[in-house]
Amino acid sequence: MLLARLAHIATGRSAKLLCKAPFNCAQGLWKSTLQAPKCKFPLRKPNRVLLQPKQRRNYSEEHGNRERSHLEQRTKTPTIKERLMAPPSENAYSMGKGAAAGAALMGIVALCYYGLGLANQPSIYDHSVMWPQYVRDRIHATYAYFGASCAVTAASAASVFQSEAMLNLIMRSGWMATLITMGLVMGTGALTQSLDYEPGLGMKQLAWAVHCAVMGAVIAPMCFMGGPVLVRALLYTTGIVGALSTVAACAPSERFLAIGGPLAIGLGVVFAASIANMWLPTTTAIGASLASLSLYGGLILFSGFLLYDTQRIVKAAESYPEHGYVRYDPINNALAIYMDALNIFIRIAIILSSGEQRKKK
Template sequence: MGTAARFDATGRLIVAGSAVVGLGALCYYGLGMSNEIGAIEKAVVWPQYVKDRIRSTYLYFAGSIGLTALSAVAVSRSPALMSLMMRGSWLAIGATFAAMIGAGMLVRSIPYDQSPGAKHLAWMLHAGVMGAVVAPLTLLGGPLLIRAAWYTAGIVGGLSTVAMCAPSEKFLNMGAPLGIGLGLVLVSSIGSSFLPPTSAFGAGLYSIAIYGGLVLFGLFLLYDTQKVIKRAETTPMYGMVKYDPINACMGIYTDTLNIFIRVAMMLAGGGGSRKK
């Protein structure tokens, strides 16, 4: 077994172990075996405005996913745009990150209640940019991407259920470790773009970016789901700062997109190894 294959096998074992832990947590919290109260129990006594906030947040989340998919399909049909998105130079990668960060900062900076038109335009722009970023995945083929979407839906649904059933602040203390992990995965993702995956270092970075990233963004989803609930519960109804469902959905949207990308890459790698 080569170095790349060993890293791949190790990464898959880590993901499988994380899945077992997640399934155990789902059973533990979902069956009410924890003595602490979870968000799902609190939902019974939530005021209507808290329920409306969470509902609108997930509607915008669904809208973001839909707009991203439409954008990805549109970009995939333009050879010029696909060529632009698939360039592996430092300049292209830097421009891509700048576009993603800039669009995200723009949509977060516009007040939802004061400038709803501009807010929604910025939200659609952000989803469009993210769709352009993931457009190269369309080269993997429709059937594989549909499988990846179903797997992602299962992962997101399961982890969201864990976050809802767990004690309401169980995962909100993970911010600092998650930030460190994000830095590691980000560096690995950039490094793996320039190093051949057949080399020992390149294979290691690729495994961290794909398998480590999948576990990391799963944890981020737990964190961001409870963050949405906490923000919906604690933002005053008539306070100076209004609840912003678009800003609230940005975290779970980004987590879901990153999970989907890594699931698709795992399926593509698995398909490739079986064909060999």
């Protein structure tokens, strides 16, 4: 490069600086040098490209335009609001998926650890050997009501889905329909838990059946996802509930009772994200983040609640006296794990349905 540039300069300045003076000239080489401008070989001007005034103006204008465009790009940096309301990226749910995968891995490790009896403290399974018969009957009644709750909910969802009038009533949009739906769910649940439990068929059993039927009607539109998706979601939910119940039974009897406070805080966060997602659609970055938090965060949260509620049920069954003034309530305890399992099922079904839609695209 350096040699090429020197050759270019030498070519531009290759004019003869001296003319050929006659050898008989007495004035010598110095004088001939002074007289060089008078020779017939004039000096050659350097090969320079001079910018015309118009070209200089164009260059200055172009340079100014570049500076202005660069300044505009710097001043037009997206604001926080523009970033939050921008379309979501392709990996909007990656963090949620990673968190769910990490929680699943922790569950498998806990299942292996407690299942092999590596904990130093006695587990619920160890205590079950010394349970009196009434404690066993309480736990059996709790899980019987849990199974019956799932059956009533499934039957109600199928019946509402088959009725076009009921389905249109459930699928109505608007604030009034949302408030009525939430009022029915919360009202029937509160009524069921407020009534005293009595063995046999009574008001509490009737309120419990109505509450489960209302829950089935609310989730009836999920039948549009298709039978294969719902069957897979049911199988996955059964596996998760069974595995977590085994972890809770093999763990020390009060190990997961200490996580009630963090779970309550997490429930508030997930509930707030679900409510905010009603105003912010998933087509925006913040809407997709809230949907991911509600979906995958809720899946992790209710899995933790299942561990907590399982050990709480066993603790309550052991603590209440056999002939005490306050009876052990299997319906209220069954509703706790029923709501955990139902929330897990809903989120797994949504995840599977979203995966099927992406495959079709």
